[in-house]
Structures are given as structure tokens and as C-alpha cells.
Amino acid sequence: xxxxxxxxxxxxxxxxxxxxxxxxxxxxxxxxxxxxxxxxxxxxxxxxxxxxxxxxxxxxxxxxxxxxxxxxxxxxxxxxxxxxxxxxxxxxxxxxxxxxxxxxxxxxxxxxxxxxxxxxxxxxxxxxxxxxxxxxxxxxxxxxxxxxxxxxxxxxxxxxxxxxxxxxxxxxxxxxxxxxxxxxxxxxxxxxxxxxxxxxxxxxxxxxxxxxxxxxxxxxxxxxxxxxxxxxxxxxxxxxxxxxxxxxxxxxxxxxxxxxxxxxx
Amino acid sequence: xxxxxxxxxxxxxxxxxxxxxxxxxxxxxxxxxxxxxxxxxxxxxxxxxxxxxxxxxxxxxxxxxxxxxxxxxxxxxxxxxxxxxxxxxxxxxxxxxxxxxxxxxxxxxxxxxxxxxxxxxxxxxxxxxxxxxxxxxxxxxxxxxxxxxxxxxxxxxxxxxxxxxxxxxxxxxxxxxxxxxxxxxxxxxxxxxxxxxxxxxxxxxxxxxxxxxxxxxxxxxxxxxxxxxxxxxxxxxxxxxxxxxxxxxxxxxxxxxxxxxxxxxxxxxxxxxxxxxxxxxxxxxxxxxxxxxxxxxxxxxxxxxxxxxxxxxxxxxxxxxxxxxxxxxxxxxxxxxxxxxxxxxxxxxxxxxxxxxxxxxxxxxxxxxxxxxxxxxxxxxxxxxxxxxxxxxxxxx
Numbered sequence: 001x002x003x004x005x006x007x008x009x010x011x012x013x014x015x016x017x018x019x020x021x022x023x024x025x026x027x028x029x030x031x032x033x034x035x036x037x038x039x040x041x042x043x044x045x046x047x048x049x050x051x052x053x054x055x056x057x058x059x060x061x062x063x064x065x066x067x068x069x070x071x072x073x074x075x076x077x078x079x080x081x082x083x084x085x086x087x088x089x090x091x092x093x094x095x096x097x098x099x100x101x102x103x104x105x106x107x108x109x110x111x112x113x114x115x116x117x118x119x120x121x122x123x124x125x126x127x128x129x130x131x132x133x134x135x136x137x138x139x140x141x142x143x144x145x146x147x148x149x150x151x152x153x154x155x156x157x158x159x160x161x162x163x164x165x166x167x168x169x170x171x172x173x174x175x176x177x178x179x180x181x182x183x184x185x186x187x188x189x190x191x192x193x194x195x196x197x198x199x200x201x202x203x204x205x206x207x208x209x210x211x212x213x214x215x216x217x218x219x220x221x222x223x224x225x226x227x228x229x230x231x232x233x234x235x236x237x238x239x240x241x242x243x244x245x246x247x248x249x250x251x252x253x254x255x256x257x258x259x260x261x262x263x264x265x
Numbered sequence: 266x267x268x269x270x271x272x273x274x275x276x277x278x279x280x281x282x283x284x285x286x287x288x289x290x291x292x293x294x295x296x297x298x299x300x301x302x303x304x305x306x307x308x309x310x311x312x313x314x315x316x317x318x319x320x321x322x323x324x325x326x327x328x329x330x331x332x333x334x335x336x337x338x339x340x341x342x343x344x345x346x347x348x349x350x351x352x353x354x355x356x357x358x359x360x361x362x363x364x365x366x367x368x369x370x371x372x373x374x375x376x377x378x379x380x381x382x383x384x385x386x387x388x389x390x391x392x393x394x395x396x397x398x399x400x401x402x403x404x405x406x407x408x409x410x411x412x413x414x415x416x417x418x419x420x421x422x423x424x425x426x427x428x429x430x431x432x433x434x435x436x437x438x439x440x441x442x443x444x445x446x447x448x449x450x451x452x453x454x455x456x457x458x459x460x461x462x463x464x465x466x467x468x469x470x471x472x473x474x475x476x477x478x479x480x481x482x483x484x485x486x487x488x489x490x491x492x493x494x495x496x497x498x499x500x501x502x503x504x505x506x507x508x509x510x511x512x513x514x515x516x517x518x519x520x521x522x523x524x525x526x527x528x529x530x531x532x533x534x535x536x537x538x539x540x541x542x543x544x545x546x547x548x549x550x551x552x553x554x555x556x557x558x559x560x561x562x563x564x565x566x567x568x569x570x571x572x573x574x575x576x577x578x579x580x581x582x583x584x585x586x587x588x589x590x591x592x593x594x595x596x597x598x599x600x601x602x603x604x605x606x607x608x609x610x611x612x613x614x615x616x617x618x619x620x621x622x623x624x625x626x627x628x629x630x631x632x633x634x635x636x637x638x639x640x641x642x643x644x645x646x647x648x649x650x651x652x653x654x655x656x657x658x659x660x661x662x
Contacts (some may be wrong), residue, residue: 004431004434014456014530016434020617024595031454037595043451048629050440052270058643061290063302063303064302073501078597082620087417090305090306091305091306091307092302092565093450094441094444094451094453095444095449097452098441098445099445120285120473121594122452122473123453123473124325124454124472124594125453125454126437126441126453127305127437127441127444127451127453128441130409130438130439130441130442130445131441131442131444131445133442134413134442134445134446135445136440139409139410139444139525139526140409140438141409141526142409142434142438143434143438145588154376158529160502162434162589163434163435163531164433164434164540164541164542164543164597165534165540166531166532166533166534167531167532167534168528168529168530168532169528169529169530170526170527170528170529171496171527171529172525172526172527173525176526181588182588182591182595182596183588183589216327220306220325221325221326221327222327223450223451224448224449224484224485224486224487225451225452225482225483225484226308226482226483226484226485227307227308227309227480227481227482228308228468228481228482228483229309229312229480229481230282230284230286230307230309230312230478230479230480230481231284231478231479231481232478232479233472233478233479240640240641240643241637241643241644241645242642242643244429244645247644247646247647247650247651247654248658250644251644251645251651251654251655251658252658253411254626254644254655255643255655256661257642258603258624259662262569263546263602263603263624264569264603265659265662
């Protein structure tokens with residue numbers, strides 16, 4: 001079974017903090033990591049391979065240093081990595097990104113299942129996964145929390161899709177693209193053997209020309225959305241702690257305000 | 266495409282630095298220098314340098330072959346499941362009405378499903394001038410293939426200017442496919458919408474980087490301009506039973522409505538009897554609860570005030586409560602009227618998922634917990650004293 005995992009390298013947001021004086025993002029020392037949501041996708045791909053055999057290939061679009069993300073994936077247990085990298089891709093929005101990744105996956109050839117994390121930690125759009133599926137014209141199921149069964153001979157898959165009030169059991173044909181949520185598994189850590197393999201690993205790098213991308217659909221030129229303004233949201237900033245000698249006094253003040261604004265009876 | 270700093274104009278004020286999410290700007294000899302490898306051409310620095318106009322991006326953008334003037338009207342996707350309308354639809358109708366008036370265009374709703382025509386009047390009473398309906402047994406269950414095709418088909422035929430969809434599990438799943446079919450832009454999870462006075466473009470503002478940055482995005486050269494919109498951000502449209510509107514029933518060819526995936530069953534999750542995303546009140550528990558059984562305290566308070574139960578990632582990871590209760594970037598984004606955070610210190614990821622709540626009460630032992638920075642009422646204290654005190658204060662009025 002050929003499994004492709006589309007991943008993204010993002011800033012390690014846990015280290016992102018707000019400078020209270022200037023109310024801006026502190027970026028010093030922010031390392032680049034694999035988008036945490038994509039870790040579940042990589043893990044699930046490895047589990048599928050362990051069950052059905054085959055190959056796990058991670059694919060990413062980004063600057064040359066995004067190869068590091070692929071190396072981490074290899075260290076976890078992926079078999080191969082493809083980096084789609086070209087200055088021509090800079091400034092891509094979700095339409096251009098999904099087009100580019102779809103063209104890269106097409107170039108790669110055979111696949112049965114494509115997995116992605118539910119969204120990227122930095123952009124939070126959740127639009128690239130369904131976008132890739134549409135460009136490739138394959139079915140898509142979002143928010144998968146469990147792969148119940150894969151029938152290799154019949155080329156079908158049964159999954160659970162998380163909804164706001166429960167989950168749906170869905171069946172679909174292969175090849176298919178699934179975006180997975182955290183609940184699906186617990187990602188493994190990098191193994192020693194994997195780390196050794198990652199050390200010597202060189203990703204296959206594909207340029208815009210290699211994937212035969214239409215220049216009208218990539219980078220800023222192929223991106224219909226334009227970022228006009230970026231700003232730091234205004235926070236009240238002032239910390240207002242409820243004063244009171246006892247817990248009861250503090251609580252009664254708060255409950256009184258809640259009653260006033262009719263939030264509680 | 267190229268970005269450059271006009272050194273003669275750069276005064277070295279460094280205002281551009283904090284706006285760059287890529288960390289691509291540095292200062293050499295008191296002038297801004299942009300690392301073109303890191304730059305993603307978002308244009309935020311240009312906005313910061315409005316005064317001096319020292320940064321330039323030369324962009325070569327694709328021009329649409331669409332006649333943009335043909336695209337008229339604001340559309341709201343009327344999401345329903347088993348005949349139940351998602352509450353965000355009424356919020357979108359309320360906000361859509363404002364946009365329609367600013368543009369002098371009509372507001373329409375799009376209703377897809379099986380046996381749903383009867384719901385069109387309700388949408389009209391909430392402000393829609395027109396309702397486009399595709400009522401077909403093939404649309405009984407939500408499936409990405411069929412819903413995306415139906416929506417794209419309607420957009421191609423009727424050419425709306427703007428399409429708004431709730432940023433729900435359903436909306437965020439199939440609308441990106443519609444945008445690809447139409448080859449237009451889509452902005453995810455908007456929390457503010459507006460119309461630019463001069464260009465008449467839709468200004469779509471959304472949080473990024475877990476809510477630490479806001480970005481205003483336009484879809485300048487392509488139509489429709491599409492957004493998914495976070496729920497509970499806008500006010501619901503008022504109902505007016507005397508309102509009149511038009512209903513257009515569209516019959517789509519059967520081969521357009523083929524789904525490759527099919528629904529086997531829906532399993533409602535017992536724990537989430539109150540839907541977190543829709544809840545007006547949420548009481549959440551975190552690491553401070555110490556162990557699983559102490560969630561009973563959170564549940565008791567939640568039940569008392571008709572709230573839903575939420576949790577921080579720490580509590581979910583510890584196995585105290587299922588993932589479906591997790592609030593935050595990794596879980597659900599919520600926007601209730603009242604959010605009570607019990608024993609949650611407030612990681613950036615958690616706050617990203619709840620900071621737009623109207624009123625926030627934070628209960629934590631540590632006066633330096635970040636959650637207090639965004640709390641309306643911060644109570645420093647032991648939650649095992651504070652919550653019982655709160656329960657008795659609410660009971661004894």
C-alpha cells in the first residue's frame with residue numbers, strides 16, 4: 001500500500017510568546033517543527049504500513065530548510081521524503097499550495113491513501129487537504145478520528161469522521177485523502193535507527209518545472225487571496241483580579257455581576 | 266515578483282520588524298534588510314511602512330478572465346443536518362444583511378438537502394431576499410462530493426459576489442473544494458467582515474498564529490469572494506414573519522450528484538449532550554483538577570448553569586475526559602457568552618480557542634497564570650474552594 005503524507009514545517013508555536021510591553025510576537029529562538037497535527041498523519045501512515053506493508057512517503061512544500069521536517073519524519077519511520085521547493089512558489093495561498101502539492105503528488109505517481117493533519121498550526125486554515133483532493137479529483141474525508149478498516153482487494157476504506165455532536169462512520173473507495181484529528185493515535189518518538197537513517201537522508205527536491213506546474217496557478221501569481229494588513233489583536237491587557245478577603249466574598253461579587261448581566265439566574 | 270527596501274526612504278524606525286511573521290527583516294547600518302528566502306510576500310511590512318513608503322513589492326498577478334461586474338449578491342450557505350438549521354446560519358444572515366446594504370445588493374441563502382424546501386420561508390423571515398434550493402434525495406446526508414458539486418454549480422450559474430459559510434465541521438470540509446472548482450480565493454474562519462469604502466471589496470479578517478496575529482484578506486481579482494466564518498461572533502438576524510422573498514428551486518442532473526463516499530451510521534456521543542461549539546455557557550477544567558474524578562465538580566457547576574463541559578489539553582491528555590471536550594487550537598474553537606476556566610493556566614493554544622468568549626471567569630491558584638490576562642473576572646484561589654462556593658452562591662439567591 002502506498003501512503004503519502006502531506007506535511008508542513010511551521011514555527012514551534014509553543015515558544016511563541018507576546019511581549020507585554022510592545023504587544024508583539026517574540027520570535028527569538030523559535031525553532032521550526034513538523035506541524036503538530038501532521039504528526040498524527042505520519043503516525044497513522046506508519047501504522048497502516050505496519051499492517052498492510054508498502055511505503056510511506058512524506059511530501060512538503062517549502063524553502064530548502066523544510067528538508068529538516070522530512071528528516072524528522074524519516075526518523076519517526078517514514079520511508080521517503082519529497083521536497084517541493086522553488087522561489088516561484090513563494091507567497092502561495094491555500095489555492096496555490098494545494099495545486100502545487102497535488103502536482104507534486106501526481107508526479108510521485110501511485111498512491112492509495114493520502115493523509116494530512118486537520119490543519120496547520122500557523123495558518124489554521126484546514127483548506128489545503130480538501131484542496132489537494134479536489135485538484136487530484138479523489139474523494140476526501142475530513143476530521144478522521146479512526147480508520148476502522150481497509151479492504152485492499154476491494155480498494156475500500158471505512159473511517160470515523162468527527163462531527164460537532166458525535167461521529168459518522170463513512171465508507172469510500174481508494175485512492176482517498178483523509179485529514180486526521182488528534183484522537184486517532186499517539187505519535188511515536190523518533191527511534192535510534194530512524195535517527196541514523198535520517199542523518200544520511202537526502203530528500204528528492206522537485207522544482208516548479210519538475211512538477212510541470214502551470215505558472216498561472218503557483219506562488220503569488222496563482223493566489224487569489226491577498227493579505228492586506230497584519231496586526232496584533234488588541235487585548236484588554238489589564239489584569240483584573242477580583243478583590244476580597246475570603247473566597248466567598250470574591251465569588252459573591254462575581255456571581256452578582258453574572259446575575260446582573262443575566263448570565264445566571 | 267520581488268520585494269525591496271528603498272534605502273533612501275528607510276528611516277530605520279523598525280516599525281516593520283514586529284509585523285513580519287516570518288522574521289525576515291533585520292537591520293543593517295540602520296536600514297531594513299529583507300531576507301528574501303524567509304519572506305512570503307504577505308505585505309504586512311508595507312502596511313507598517315505606509316508613512317515612509319520605503320518597502321516595495323513588485324507583483325505579477327494573474328488577471329481574471331471573469332467579468333467581475335457580473336457577480337452580484339451576498340450568499341449565505343444555509344447549513345442543515347437532518348432538517349436542523351445550524352445556528353451560525355442566522356448569524357451569517359444578520360451579518361450578510363449589513364454587507365448587502367453597504368453594497369446595495371441582495372442577500373440570498375443556499376439550501377441543500379432532502380426535503381428541505383419547507384425551511385426556505387424561515388430563511389426569508391431571517392433576512393434572505395432569495396433562497397436557492399436544491400432538494401434531492403441524493404443530498405440526504407452531507408457528503409463532500411455532492412454538496413461541493415451542487416454549491417459550485419449554483420455559483421457558476423447565478424454568479425454571487427460573496428459566499429459566506431459557517432466555519433463548522435461541515436463548512437470547513439466542503440467549501441475548500443468549492444473554491445478549487447471555481448478557482449477563486451477562500452479565507453478560513455473569519456471573525457470580522459467589512460466592505461472597503463473605496464474598492465467595495467470584502468475585507469475578511471481572521472486570526473492566525475493561534476490568535477496572536479490578525480490578518481485582513483481580500484480576494485481582489487476573482488469571484489466569488491468566499492469566507493468561512495466563525496460562529497457566535499456575529500449577532501443572529503431577527504425574525505420577521507411578514508418578510509417576503511423569492512424561492513428558486515434548482516434541479517441538478519443526477520450524474521452531478523454522485524458521491525464516492527457514503528454514510529454508514531451516525532453515532533451521537535453521549536458525553537457531549539450539550540454541543541460545545543454551540544453552547545452559550547462553558548465550564549472547563551484543566552490540570553488544576555488533579556485527577557479524573559474531580560471533573561465531577563466542573564460537571565456539577567456546568568449542569569447548574571446549563572453549560573457544556575470543556576477541558577484543556579492537559580486534562581484530555583491525562584485521560585480525564587474525552588477529546589471531544591477539548592477546547593483550544595488542537596480541539597474546538599468556542600465563543601460562548603460565558604466561559605469559566607477552572608484550574609487552567611492558559612496556554613496560547615487554549616486561549617486561541619476561547620479568547621473571543623464574551624465573559625471569561627478564570628479560577629487559578631497562581632496569580633501569574635496567563636489566563637488572567639484575558640479574564641473578565643480573575644479569581645485567585647483554590648478551585649476546590651472556589652467552585653463549591655460558586656455553586657452555593659448560585660443556588661442560594
